Each structure stands twice: as C-alpha cells, then as structure tokens.
Amino acid sequence: MTVERIKIENEKAIKLLNFIAYLNPDKIPSEIIFDYLSQEKINNEDVNEIPCLLVNYSMLARGEDQSYNIHRLVQEVTRDKHSDPEKSGLLDAVIRIIDQQMPYISNNRDDSVKQTNLYLHLSALEKI
Secondary structure, three states: OHHHHHHHHHHHHHHHHHHHHOOOOOOEEEEEEEEEHOOOOOHHHHHHHHHHHHHHHOOOOOOOOOOOOOOOHHHHHHHHHHOHHHHHHHHHHHHHHHHOOOOOOOOHHHHHHHHHEEEEEEEEEEEE
16 A cells, blocks of 8 residues: 555655665665666656655665665565566666675775675675
C-alpha cells in the first residue's frame, strides 16, 4: 500500500528504494544516493525531494552524518519483487556507484572512515 502511494507521488522514488535494497541497511551515505539519482538522469529538484519522500513514508530514516538507514524488512520485501535481470542491473549499479565513491590509497583519516563505510555496503552484497 505504501509503495503504491509513493509511486503516485513520485515514481522515481521507487527506483531509489530498489537500489537501496542492495546496500548495507545502516549508514547509507547521502553521496551514494545522490550519485545514483544523478546517474539515473533524475533532475536536481527530484534528487533532493526523493529521499525526503521516502523518509516521510518511513521507508528510509535519517541517520547521523548525512546518512540514511533502511529497515531490513523493507529491504527483503523490496528485493523479493525483483526478477533476476532487475536484480543483476541493480547489483551492477551498486558496485559501480561504490567504486566511484571509493577513495584511493590515502593517509587521510576521513578517507579511511569513508572506505570502511563503503566496504560495509560491498560486504552486504555477499549476503544476497
């Protein structure tokens, strides 16, 4: 029921929900979300509006440090609706976005924290 309401308000929000279903459910960096939406050729107004819409419908929660969280049950239900080709495309998108976000070898502490967080999202793919 909630997904149908979201589709009515902004169908592009469902694309984001489908993508997030394959990430680690905790501490999803806003940069990953914005990069995905940008690569999906979603206009700037929607890029800012879509995560807020999912938060308003309790499909996402705001975390700390400009991050988001998604309930594990929401992820499972969302994943179960995907065909194998859809799943493959979404997994490819997750890997591509994380690869683009990953800082290369650096002694910078902030880069190290970012790498650790991104590795958590890659390791979530092993469980799928």
